[in-house]
Amino acid sequence: MPATSSGSDGSQRASLPDRGLSRSEVTELLEKAAQPNVDWLGRMASGVNYFIADDVVAVASEAYLRFISTNALYRGYYPGLARFEDEIVDFAADIFHGPNARGSVTSGGSESILMGVKSARDRAREARPQVDRPEMVVPVSAHPAFWKAGHYFGLDVKKIGLDADHQVDLDQYAAAIGSNTVLLVGSAPSLTLGMVDPIPTMAAWAAEREIGFHVDSCVGGWFLPFAEDEGEQFPTFDFRTPGVTTISADLHKFGYAAKGASVVMSRDPEIFRHQEFRFGAPERNADWYVTPSMTGTRPGGAIAASWAVLRYLGKDGYRTAARESLAFIRRLQEGINAIDGLYVMGKPAMTIFAFTSDSLDIFAIAAGLTDRGWLVSRDTWPVPAIRFMQSLGHAPLAEPYLDDLAEVVDLVRRGEISAGEGRADYT
Ligand SMILES: Cc1ncc(COP(=O)(O)O)c(C=O)c1O
Incomplete structure (x- = not known):
């Protein structure tokens, strides 16, 4: 850790050290910092990253x-x-x-x-x-x-x-x-x-x-x-x-x-x-x-x-990504619409959509999903909703997500989960 000094509000500010680090020290620190805070791919994070395959990266x-x-x-x-x-x-x-x-x-x-x-x-x-x-x-x-x-x-x-x-x-x-x-x-x-x-x-x-x-x-x-x-x-x-x-x-x-x-x-x-x-x-x-x-x-x-x-990728690569992403999103949307009380809002055109409920507390559902490790984007507009902006990398998660969602909805219906904070996340 570099030395610190205090700001006038008492906050700790890092000072740039006089001595530089070795390359291996920098690498080590980079590796540590690059550990994702969240597993955005494995937990269905919405709009955080746009991933179709490792070779593209x-x-x-x-x-x-x-x-x-x-x-x-x-x-x-x-x-x-x-x-x-x-x-x-x-x-x-x-x-x-x-x-x-x-x-x-x-x-x-x-x-x-x-x-x-x-x-x-x-x-x-x-x-x-x-x-x-x-x-x-x-x-x-x-x-x-x-x-x-x-x-x-x-x-x-x-x-x-x-x-x-x-x-x-x-x-x-x-x-x-x-x-x-x-x-x-x-x-x-x-x-x-x-x-x-x-x-x-x-x-x-x-x-x-x-x-x-x-x-x-x-x-x-x-x-x-x-x-x-x-x-x-x-x-x-x-x-x-x-x-x-x-x-x-x-x-x-x-x-x-x-x-x-x-x-x-x-x-x-x-x-x-x-x-x-x-x-x-x-x-x-x-x-x-x-x-x-x-x-x-x-x-x-x-x-x-x-x-x-x-x-x-060329046009063909983008077409394939669009086709496969839409198949995944349709599966997700159909699965959500099939759960009693939930529905996808409006007419989404691509892999971005939101779902809500007129009969169940959507933020209680969000809380239940969060407890099970999913990264949930809560939105309050135009009504409280759960929002998706997904790419193909999330396709393997459709079934496990839908299974958890169905179970969480049952628990919310039985009053066993109550709303979390109900705030809107930005991304
Ligand atoms: C529809 C739309 N327009 C504009 C932007 C802004 O893009 P950026 O964050 O790259 O500035 C976003 C970001 O998510 C978006 O969803």
């Missing part, structure tokens, strides 16, 4: 390490890395059916969403300079990153509720669009219920007004296109949909790449122009510092790992 790790000290800010210095990013963007344009689409790799879903919002705001600044306080219309089911973007970039958020089927209330949505609206938002799918919003209807309203429409496909972007190839049906959300201007899709989720990678795509170069930041000081060349997103230095390792996994 090995491919991502090798690529990450080879490019560990490269910086995507300096495209000219790292032509191989620049090509990786260009190809990732091309692959995304291909699967989102955007022949003229442009984009960039960001650090994750939140940054991609921030860029979509900033781009719509800046586009409106040119096209509608009379708007002094821009607004965006956002379903309550959308990710908090839209509220973050509103806070950072000075946009008001018009929050839209859901109807009785947990779908976006389209009347409320249409009524919220006003003369200051510069961006409409939809999810494909949303993070709690896994439902794809009726994007074609919503995006048509953006097209009519020539304002932005951002599709948050952070979780679905590298899954749903391949599920569609496998015959799955859900509302179209990509660039085939008139009115969609930008799409966010995370590589570090169902792209199965290393953490720190997402793409944000614009329908065409003119829309993409508003995402970029160009700095040209008068005493220097115009445009001497141009970045496509929030950060300056961008870690090449995350880009290389994404490219390597995309090339390793």
Whole structure:
């Protein structure tokens, strides 16, 4: 343990020791720290990691390490890395059916969403300079990153509720669009219920007004296109949909790449122009510092790992993962729906869903499952529920989970388990 000093509130702060450690000492400490706090794979943790197979992790790790000290800010210095990013963007344009689409790799879903919002705001600044306080219309089911973007970039958020089927209330949505609206938002799918919003209807309203429409496909972007190839049906959300201007899709989720990678795509170069930041000081060349997103230095390792996994899996690998994951999720959902008193909420499109009960205390069920070692995501919205965001690595757990769930439900019905704390977990 390094020496410590005390903060003014009495907290212990570690001091950086004068003497460095040997490599073997560092390795030993790393090994200790890397012991997972929780067995996220074996205990069905939701949304913590996105795992399909060890070989995919090995491919991502090798690529990450080879490019560990490269910086995507300096495209000219790292032509191989620049090509990786260009190809990732091309692959995304291909699967989102955007022949003229442009984009960039960001650090994750939140940054991609921030860029979509900033781009719509800046586009409106040119096209509608009379708007002094821009607004965006956002379903309550959308990710908090839209509220973050509103806070950072000075946009008001018009929050839209859901109807009785947990779908976006389209009347409320249409009524919220006003003369200051510069961006409409939809999810494909949303993070709690896994439902794809009726994007074609919503995006048509953006097209009519020539304002932005951002599709948050952070979780679905590298899954749903391949599920569609496998015959799955859900509302179209990509660039085939008139009115969609930008799409966010995370590589570090169902792209199965290393953490720190997402793409944000614009329908065409003119829309993409508003995402970029160009700095040209008068005493220097115009445009001497141009970045496509929030950060300056961008870690090449995350880009290389994404490219390597995309090339390793190819469309077929993603299709297989989608098919097998959906088979597992259907089994889980059918099993849950078959237990008296429980039901899956809404119409989930992929491996993200929530279940609840009208007759039993869902948090008592959560407590019973936790006691049996399962990692349970509790949610309080739109009603108290247990939430899943699973990947294929969890498939072997479907039967043992369902067996435990059935037993726990019986115990709750008999009053032998009471609710735990009933708090909502984030992930
Ligand atoms: C639907 C959706 N959008 C955006 C995000 C934000 O992504 P990140 O945590 O990579 O910033 C998440 C994260 O889970 C998400 O589920």
